[in-house]
Amino acid sequence: MTRALLPPVWRTLPRRALAAATAVGLLLAGIPRMQSGPPDPLVGLYALRAAALVFALGLAFLLDDPARHITAAVPARRPVRVALRVALVAPWAALGWTAALLLVPQEARPPVGALTLEAAATAVLALAAAALVVRRTQATEPGAAISTWLLATGTTAFLLLPPHWTLFVTPTDPRWQSTHTHWALLLTAAATTTALATTEPRHPHTPKPH
Numbered sequence: 001m002t003r004a005l006l007p008p009v010w011r012t013l014p015r016r017a018l019a020a021a022t023a024v025g026l027l028l029a030g031i032p033r034m035q036s037g038p039p040d041p042l043v044g045l046y047a048l049r050a051a052a053l054v055f056a057l058g059l060a061f062l063l064d065d066p067a068r069h070i071t072a073a074v075p076a077r078r079p080v081r082v083a084l085r086v087a088l089v090a091p092w093a094a095l096g097w098t099a100a101l102l103l104v105p106q107e108a109r110p111p112v113g114a115l116t117l118e119a120a121a122t123a124v125l126a127l128a129a130a131a132l133v134v135r136r137t138q139a140t141e142p143g144a145a146i147s148t149w150l151l152a153t154g155t156t157a158f159l160l161l162p163p164h165w166t167l168f169v170t171p172t173d174p175r176w177q178s179t180h181t182h183w184a185l186l187l188t189a190a191a192t193t194t195a196l197a198t199t200e201p202r203h204p205h206t207p208k209p210h
Contacts, residue, residue, distance in 0.1 A: 005080070005081065005084055006084065006088075009081065009084045009085060009088065010088060012065050012066075013062075013085065013088060013089065014058075014061040014062065014064045014143065017058050017061040017064075017143060018058045018059070018061070018062075018089065018092065020058065021054050021055055021057055021058020021059070022055065022058065022092070022096045024054045025050075025051040025052075025054040025055045025058075025096060025100060026051070026096065026099055026100055026103060028047055028050045028051045028054060029047050029048060029051040029099075029100035029101075029103040029104060030047075030103045031043065031047045032044045032047055032103075032104050032105055032108045033103060033104075033105060038107070039104075039105040039107040039108030040108055041107070041108045041109075041110065041171075042170065043108060044104040044105070044108030044109055044110060045110045045115075045170060045171070047104060048100060048101070048104060048109075048110065048115050048119075049115070049118065049168070051097075051100045051119075052097075052100075052115070052118060052119035052122050052123075053122060053150070053151075053154055055093065055096060055097065055100075055119065055122075055123060056119075056122040056123045056125070056126040056150060057126070057147040057150060057151070059089070059093065059123050059126045059127055060126040060127075060129070060130055060142075060143045060146035060147040060150055061130075061141075061143030061144075061146075061147070062085055062086070062089060062127060062130060062143075063082065063085065063127075063130040063131060063134050063142065063143075064130075064140070064141040064142065064143045065140060065141075066140050066141060078198055078199070079198045079199060082131065082198040083198075086127070093123065097116065097119055101115070101116075110171055111171055114171075114176070114180050114183075117180055117183050117184060117187065118167075118180075118183050120187055121183050121184075121186045121187035121190060122150075122154075124187055124190040124191050124194060125150070125153075125186065125190040126146060126147075126150050127190070127194050128190040128191075128193040128194040128197065129146045129149060129150065130142055130143065130146050131193070131194050131197035131198050132193065132197045133145070133146065134197075135197045135198070163175075165182060166179060167179060167182060167183060167186075
């Protein structure tokens with residue numbers, strides 16, 4: 001059954017959105033190499049953070065499916081269908097992030113593990129938001145709304161979070177380790193939310209008659 005679902009799931013993937021996000025993300029990650037003079041670690045840090053955000057904006061479209069109300073009738077349950085989408089895109093996402101890291105010169109590259117944690121948390125947060133919208137509404141293509149929300153949330157977090165809960169510090173900041181504990185908590189919460197949101201609802205929502 002799962003193998004039979006692969007071709008239709010592949011056909012419904014938002015490949016244009018994913019490809020566009022990957023291209024823009026890699027372009028942003030390459031900014032440090034475009035600068036004259038010695039590589040700047042601060043530029044490398046924010047270039048990778050910008051790339052991670054753009055990659056997540058692409059993943060916000062992952063659950064877009066114009067035919068979702070038709071595919072919902074297939075025997076495979078929603079967790080299987082979502083898991084297939086994630087499994088098909090995960091290698092692409094990992095390859096794109098690896099390329100982004102390598103585009104930043106080694107002298108300007110921030111700690112890879114910490115930045116990968118940030119990127120993973122941002123990506124899973126986008127997926128969690130999309131899963132919640134799909135579960136609680138009849139929307140077939142929530143990606144545009146989720147990407148707008150993610151941009152607004154990122155800006156708000158950057159500007160308004162209190163100093164002890166800030167998520168954006170530099171490697172020389174004494175809060176670097178504690179901040180990445182917060183990122184790990186965010187990743188765990190987003191992954192848990194995604195898992196819960198992709199289960200079949202006990203009382204499926206039905207559209208109101210016009």
